[in-house]
Amino acid sequence: MKVNLMHGAGGEVMGELLRTLTAFSHNNAGGVGLESLDDGAIIPINGSNIVLTTDSHVVRPLFFPGGDIGRLSVCGTVNDLAVMGARPIALTSAMIIEEGFSVDDLARIVASMDQALGEAGASIVTGDTKVVERGSLDGIIINTAGIGIALRPVRDSTLQEGDLIIASGTLGDHGISILSYREGFEFGETLHSDVAPVWPIIERALAAGDIHAMKDPTRGGFAAAINEMAHKSGVGILLDEEKVPIRRSIRSAADILGIDPLQVANEGKVIMGIAPEDADAILSAIRSHPTGADAAIIGEVISGSRVVMQTSIGGERFIEPPLGDPVPRVC
Amino acid sequence: MKVNLMHGAGGEVMGELLRTLTAFSHNNAGGVGLESLDDGAIIPINGSNIVLTTDSHVVRPLFFPGGDIGRLSVCGTVNDLAVMGARPIALTSAMIIEEGFSVDDLARIVASMDQALGEAGASIVTGDTKVVERGSLDGIIINTAGIGIALRPVRDSTLQEGDLIIASGTLGDHGISILSYREGFEFGETLHSDVAPVWPIIERALAAGDIHAMKDPTRGGFAAAINEMAHKSGVGILLDEEKVPIRRSIRSAADILGIDPLQVANEGKVIMGIAPEDADAILSAIRSHPTGADAAIIGEVISGSRVVMQTSIGGERFIEPPLGDPVPRVC
Numbered sequence: 001m002k003v004n005l006m007h008g009a010g011g012e013v014m015g016e017l018l019r020t021l022t023a024f025s026h027n028n029a030g031g032v033g034l035e036s037l038d039d040g041a042i043i044p045i046n047g048s049n050i051v052l053t054t055d056s057h058v059v060r061p062l063f064f065p066g067g068d069i070g071r072l073s074v075c076g077t078v079n080d081l082a083v084m085g086a087r088p089i090a091l092t093s094a095m096i097i098e099e100g101f102s103v104d105d106l107a108r109i110v111a112s113m114d115q116a117l118g119e120a121g122a123s124i125v126t127g128d129t130k131v132v133e134r135g136s137l138d139g140i141i142i143n144t145a146g147i148g149i150a151l152r153p154v155r156d157s158t159l160q161e162g163d164l165i166i167a168s169g170t171l172g173d174h175g176i177s178i179l180s181y182r183e184g185f186e187f188g189e190t191l192h193s194d195v196a197p198v199w200p201i202i203e204r205a206l207a208a209g210d211i212h213a214m215k216d217p218t219r220g221g222f223a224a225a226i227n228e229m230a231h232k233s234g235v236g237i238l239l240d241e242e243k244v245p246i247r248r249s250i251r252s253a254a255d256i257l258g259i260d261p262l263q264v265a266n267e268g269k270v271i272m273g274i275a276p277e278d279a280d281a282i283l284s285a286i287r288s289h290p291t292g293a294d295a296a297i298i299g300e301v302i303s304g305s306r307v308v309m310q311t312s313i314g315g316e317r318f319i320e321p322p323l324g325d326p327v328p329r330v331c
Numbered sequence: 332m333k334v335n336l337m338h339g340a341g342g343e344v345m346g347e348l349l350r351t352l353t354a355f356s357h358n359n360a361g362g363v364g365l366e367s368l369d370d371g372a373i374i375p376i377n378g379s380n381i382v383l384t385t386d387s388h389v390v391r392p393l394f395f396p397g398g399d400i401g402r403l404s405v406c407g408t409v410n411d412l413a414v415m416g417a418r419p420i421a422l423t424s425a426m427i428i429e430e431g432f433s434v435d436d437l438a439r440i441v442a443s444m445d446q447a448l449g450e451a452g453a454s455i456v457t458g459d460t461k462v463v464e465r466g467s468l469d470g471i472i473i474n475t476a477g478i479g480i481a482l483r484p485v486r487d488s489t490l491q492e493g494d495l496i497i498a499s500g501t502l503g504d505h506g507i508s509i510l511s512y513r514e515g516f517e518f519g520e521t522l523h524s525d526v527a528p529v530w531p532i533i534e535r536a537l538a539a540g541d542i543h544a545m546k547d548p549t550r551g552g553f554a555a556a557i558n559e560m561a562h563k564s565g566v567g568i569l570l571d572e573e574k575v576p577i578r579r580s581i582r583s584a585a586d587i588l589g590i591d592p593l594q595v596a597n598e599g600k601v602i603m604g605i606a607p608e609d610a611d612a613i614l615s616a617i618r619s620h621p622t623g624a625d626a627a628i629i630g631e632v633i634s635g636s637r638v639v640m641q642t643s644i645g646g647e648r649f650i651e652p653p654l655g656d657p658v659p660r661v662c
Contacts, residue, residue: 001434008428008462017460020438021426024455026448029421033456041456043421045480048377054423054476055459090360090374092385092476095352097339103332107351117357124355125364125372128386128474129348131339132660138467143459145385145423145476149376329463 009219009324032155039080039215042153049153051086053077054145060329062105062139064181066173066192067267070112072331073142075195075267076218078120082199083156083214083270085206086148088122094143095127099134109140120197122146152206156215156225157232163212163273163301165237168201168286169194169294170245171222172254175264175327180253191249196268201285201292208285209278216270218331220322221263225271226307227321233273236304239319241311243298263322265330273301337655344655363486370411370546373484380484382417384408385476391660393436393470395512397504397523398598401443403662404473406526406598407549409451413530414487414545414601416537417479419453425474426458430465440471451528453477483537487546487556488563494543494604494632496568499532499617500525500625501576502553503585506595506658511584522580527599532616532623539616540609547601549662551653552594556602557638558652564604567635570650572643574629594653596661604632 006013018037027034031042031049040053055076062069078088093113097106117123124144177191198216205211213233217225230237246261254261268291274282279297286292307319337344349368358365362373362380371384386407393400409419424444428437448454455475508522529547536542544564548556561568577592585592599622605613610628617623638650 003428003430003432003434003437003462005430005462005464008460014460017434017437020434021424021441021458021460023438023441024445024448026445026454027456029454029456033454034458038457041421041423043456043478045381045420046377046379048379050376050381050478052421052423052476052478053457054425054474056425056427056461056474058427058461058463089376090372090383092372092383093352094385094387094474094476096387096389096472097334099334099336101334103334103348103351106334106348107354110352110354114355114357117355123357123360123364125358125360125374126369126384127352127365129339129345129352130387130389131334131336132389132469133336136469137472138463141427141468141472143385143387143425143474143476145383145425145474147374147381147383147478 005328006324013324038156040084049150051081051084051148051150053080054143055080056141056143057331058141058329059331064178064193065190066177067195068109068112069142070109071116072195072267073144074113074116075197076331077144077146078122078197078199079216081146081148082202083216084150085152085154086150088120088146088148088199090125091122091144091146093124093127096130096132096137096141098137098139099131101140116197120199154211154214156213156229159213159229159233159235159273159301161235161301161303162276164276164279164297165299166272166274166283167245167296167298168198168270168292170247171266172246172250172261172264174267175221175330176250176254176261178330179257179327191253194266194268196291198268198270198291201289202270204285204289205282208281210275211272213273214270217266219265221265223262223319224321226319230307236302237299237307238302239299239309241309243296245294245296264327336659369487371415380481382412382415382479382481384411385474386411387472387474388662389472389660390662395509395524396521397508398526399440399443400473401440402447403526403598404475405444405447406528407662408475408477409453409528409530410547412477412479413533414547415481416483416485417481419451419477419479419530421456422453422475422477424455424458427461427463427468427472429468429470430462432471447528451530485542485545487544487560490544490560490564490566490604490632492566492632492634493607495607495610495628496630497603497605497614498576498627498629499601499623501578502597503577503581503592503595505598506552506661507581507585507592509661510588510658522584525597525599527622529599529601529622532620533601535616535620536613539612541606542603543606544604545601548597550596552596554593554650555652557650561638567633568630568638569633570630570640572640574627576625576627595658598662
């Protein structure tokens with residue numbers, strides 16, 4: 001068998017490849033390890049829950065409306081830490097650079113990473129650089145890994161019946177805006193990526209109430225994330241289409257592109273399952289930060305095993321995880 | 332300015348690029364950060380010294396005598412942790428794979444990583460996979476990052492006058508054997524990479540005596556590592572060429588290739604500066620493990636700022652850091 005693009009798309013097809021890539025007998029350091037396929041691992045050290053995660057970034061183009069590969073590479077790892085309930089502490093930066101790459105562009109990327117680090121309250125503490133021959137790589141790839149500390153770790157597999165589902169903001173912005181920009185489409189209003197650290201809103205939400213489960217809807221989008229949460233938790237989800245926040249401009253662009261905005265990556269959003277009695281407090285806490293201004297309660301956890309959307313015209317439809325991401329190279 | 336291959340070679344030229352790549356204002360999480368350019372960072376958390384490091388691996392070919400990119404990718408990170416004095420605990424595995432890559436080869440790589448993890452006593456606890464279009468990458472790149480715990484952190488900048496210098500085994504094996512294999516040279520005796528986790532020998536050495544400074548001589552080889560240690564520590568080094576362990580087959584191959592075996596990467600070796608009174612105990616401890624069987628005291632720390640080699644024919648020569656690595660894509 002050969003690896004194909006669908007294998008890297010974060011959807012259902014990826015499962016085949018994951019069986020090969022996770023065949024480690026040494027896969028756990030005492031807490032939450034590789035077998036859980038959560039957004040990061042949890043390693044208990046001397047009374048602290050250290051969360052460890054990694055993310056490689058291959059986005060094209062390198063600079064796009066709302067961000068660039070540098071901002072994305074910091075937010076990708078910070079957000080994986082944050083959705084485990086961890087304050088991001090220290091990140092690594094590993095760059096693989098094609099011979100001939102512009103040092104000025106590198107400087108722009110580093111400055112953008114630094115800006116995002118400031119927003120997240122984290123630091124790049126160590127790094128690695130490899131330069132490869134011209135033609136053996138397409139520009140630059142950035143991997144970041146990072147550690148954080150979780151006072152109360154949060155998993156993606158611990159939704160409870162009766163929980164309310166919060167989306168911390170509009171969905172589909174990153175994937176739809178990148179694709180539109182790449183295709184050179186003009187939509188009147190300019191579309192922007194949402195790439196941002198979500199730790200500031202998660203920190204406020206954790207202080208405001210009881211978060212049972214969290215995940216950031218990156219590759220595969222909201223549809224992949226909500227299905228994974230439901231499947232791992234052994235529950236069903238009932239969503240209200242009217243409540244799901246999607247920008248009008250993103251919806252229009254998605255219609256023209258023929259892509260479901262719920263199936264493309266978000267890079268500054270989080271999906272939470274929360275105790276209903278804490279809903280008002282948590283929603284207010286999230287909305288008090290600009291990154292969470294459009295947060296909304298979009299549904300609830302029910303018994304069952306499917307994710308169902310009550311549509312605005314009164315019907316119901318299943319929200320299925322995408323087989324593969326319709327937008328390659330978005331993260 | 333454009334990035335060129337010399338920038339990635341780990342030698343002096345890399346310094347230019349490093350100024351761009353380390354221009355972070357958020358560069359330290361309270362312990363040893365990016366500014367020290369050590370093999371890893373140290374982050375004090377709740378009374379523990381957490382060491383964090385990262386390494387990307389672009390070696391060609393992927394499978395070579397003595398190892399493969401999988402074994403290399405685990406040992407690279409484990410060894411960076413180990414030379415900071417840290418027991419390796421948990422690693423990440425981030426693979427970027429070209430469309431069309433063989434899943435059988437992936438399985439071999441994962442099995443080899445797992446084998447090395449067992450030798451090191453560490454685990455892969457989380458990962459990331461990206462698949463990119465055919466032609467946009469040359470096969471596979473693997474980044475690993477990792478954390479360890481250092482009871483007594485060891486730096487590369489803390490040599491003291493009077494210290495003895497230990498090489499934990501023969502030098503030049505990895506770089507010379509890879510290049511020989513790549514060039515298709517036959518040398519009668521087969522050459523092998525030395526790629527191996529050094530934590531088992533460092534653990535024994537730490538228990539046996541006082542290690543003042545350590546570094547693993549990877550890119551740029553022993554010449555780069557010993558000069559960096561001397562420069563950062565503000566000392567000179569006097570080496571005895573007769574004592575420096577180099578396999579006869581490696582020396583012969585290096586002569587034919589016209590490459591200094593002290594300037595190419597090692598992937599299973601460590602250079603230490605130790606208290607002279609502990610020399611016998613530490614040397615015995617290292618030699619008690621197969622990976623350290625050829626360990627030797629090769630010199631001493633003196634006043635001054637240069638690394639000088641007393642040659643076997645009675646003269647002296649400076650050991651200079653290489654400008655760039657003569658062997659690209661060895662790690």
